[in-house]
Amino acid sequence: MTISSPTAALAQRFPRHFVWGVATSAFQIEGAATADGKGESIWDRFCRAPGAIADASNGDVACDHYHRLEADLDLIAALGVTAYRFSVSWPRVQPMGHGAWNEAGLHFYERLVDGLRARGIAAHLTLNHWDLPQALQDQGGWGARDTMHHFVDYARGVARRLGSRCASITTHNEPWVIAVLGHQTGVFAPGYKSRTLALQVAHHLLVSHGMALQALRADGCPAPLGIVLNLTPVYAASGSDADAQQARIDDGTSIRWYCDPLFHGRYPADILAHHGADAPVVQPGDMSTIAQPLDFLGVNNYSRHIASASGPWDAQQGGLPLTEMGWEIHPAGLTDLLLRLQRDYQPRSMLITENGGAFPDPLQDGQVRDADRTQYLAQHISAVADARDQGAQVDGYMVWSLMDNFEWASGYAKRFGIVHVDYETLRRTPKDSALWYRGLLQQWRNSAARGN
Numbered sequence: 112m113t114i115s116s117p118t119a120a121l122a123q124r125f126p127r128h129f130v131w132g133v134a135t136s137a138f139q140i141e142g143a144a145t146a147d148g149k150g151e152s153i154w155d156r157f158c159r160a161p162g163a164i165a166d167a168s169n170g171d172v173a174c175d176h177y178h179r180l181e182a183d184l185d186l187i188a189a190l191g192v193t194a195y196r197f198s199v200s201w202p203r204v205q206p207m208g209h210g211a212w213n214e215a216g217l218h219f220y221e222r223l224v225d226g227l228r229a230r231g232i233a234a235h236l237t238l239n240h241w242d243l244p245q246a247l248q249d250q251g252g253w254g255a256r257d258t259m260h261h262f263v264d265y266a267r268g269v270a271r272r273l274g275s276r277c278a279s280i281t282t283h284n285e286p287w288v289i290a291v292l293g294h295q296t297g298v299f300a301p302g303y304k305s306r307t308l309a310l311q312v313a314h315h316l317l318v319s320h321g322m323a324l325q326a327l328r329a330d331g332c333p334a335p336l337g338i339v340l341n342l343t344p345v346y347a348a349s350g351s352d353a354d355a356q357q358a359r360i361d362d363g364t365s366i367r368w369y370c371d372p373l374f375h376g377r378y379p380a381d382i383l384a385h386h387g388a389d390a391p392v393v394q395p396g397d398m399s400t401i402a403q404p405l406d407f408l409g410v411n412n413y414s415r416h417i418a419s420a421s422g423p424w425d426a427q428q429g430g431l432p433l434t435e436m437g438w439e440i441h442p443a444g445l446t447d448l449l450l451r452l453q454r455d456y457q458p459r460s461m462l463i464t465e466n467g468g469a470f471p472d473p474l475q476d477g478q479v480r481d482a483d484r485t486q487y488l489a490q491h492i493s494a495v496a497d498a499r500d501q502g503a504q505v506d507g508y509m510v511w512s513l514m515d516n517f518e519w520a521s522g523y524a525k526r527f528g529i530v531h532v533d534y535e536t537l538r539r540t541p542k543d544s545a546l547w548y549r550g551l552l553q554q555w556r557n558s559a560a561r562g563n
């Protein structure tokens with residue numbers, strides 16, 4: 112490929128220090144749900160509720176990553192990435208969520224982190240990617256302040272063991288999802304339907320994040336510390352006042368409700384008023400605890416959100432291509448989002464911790480011709496470069512996901528991987544998008560070597 116190719120031109124837009132990765136989470140790939148002393152998680156339990164998962168599947172086997180660690184590490188290395196984002200399953204390392212540790216579980220993550228290091232890949236560890244120990248749920252889960260204290264103990268134990276071998280540690284993945292989908296609409300574990308509870312849960316997630324940062328820093332944990340938010344830029348459906356007001360609320364409940372406390376130590380006044388009696392109970396000191404300095408903000412972005420006062424927006428109306436999830440493909444939204452975060456919050460550093468799409472992905476003759484995903488990735492990586500060019504401090508990008516996996520309430524039907532997984536044989540096959548990504552990173556290495 113010559114330097115004038117579009118891929119080479121894209122690669123050249125990123126500096127030598129830029130982090131390139133692929134991402135997964137424990138429950139979605141590990142399987143081994145009861146192996147070696149692992150405790151039950153709320154997702155193990157939720158999958159057994161009739162109708163909870165579209166294809167009535169569960170995470171018992173998933174991609175069987177737990178038993179295929181070495182081969183999967185080789186697979187990651189073969190992509191040429193410099194980073195891998197994964198999560199620790201809390202009930203695998205602390206089956207009851209507090210008290211006794213499960214040495215076999217800790218050892219698994221030790222092998223993972225060491226295996227990455229041996230291959231020259233930076234380990235980006237997430238502590239909570241949703242699979243709370245069921246034992247803690249039985250005591251109130253994230254609705255209870257005690258869970259915050261248990262989380263801090265868990266975070267401390269994991270960081271003491273693995274922190275010096277990690278390139279970053281994230282407290283929570285997407286607190287909005289845990290709060291709203293898990294406790295308000297009930298489509299995710301643990302399946303509650305209460306806005307009051309959801310807002311209290313979101314508050315406890317944020318406070319426990321701050322407490323964990325304080326504890327890890329007091330311990331001298333050398334890894335940069337942050338949180339990952341799902342952030343979808345909001346646009347008004349029309350120029351009407353009603354739609355503008357709806358956009359303000361939607362942006363306020365999804366973005367400002369999390370970023371304002373994290374960066375400014377307060378909830379946004381207009382959204383507090385909007386929540387009324389459902390607003391969370393805040394104890395003295397909570398807000399300053401939340402607002403610990405972040406070494407980085409993790410940004411998960413997939414699409415845009417259109418706010419309409421006349422009811423939910425129908426994505427078909429937008430005229431944009433949709434992914435298999437029905438999500439609109441709008442790369443410019445990622446540029447808008449990153450510039451807005453830079454302007455309003457000035458994070459020290461932002462990492463795109465998830466971006467990608469679900470597409471049909473038929474495996475034919477040993478190949479998956481997922482040109483739609485390659486295009487999605489190229490457009491969004493270009494959108495990140497646009498944001499960087501305009502001053503956004505973005506230092507890394509990770510594709511969701513390394514491989515097809517358990518997509519929560521959608522089960523296994525929605526495929527996000529750049530590597531195909533055959534769920535009969537568990538065989539992994541890199542898709543065309545994986546080969547493209549590897550090529551992009553090769554071009555980036557070449558241009559970085561030239562001193563770009």
Ligand code: FCB
Pocket residue numbers: 136139284285288341411465511518519527
């Ligand atoms: C995000 C989750 C991730 C994955 C993608 C598609 O909300 O963090 O686990 O399911 O969506």
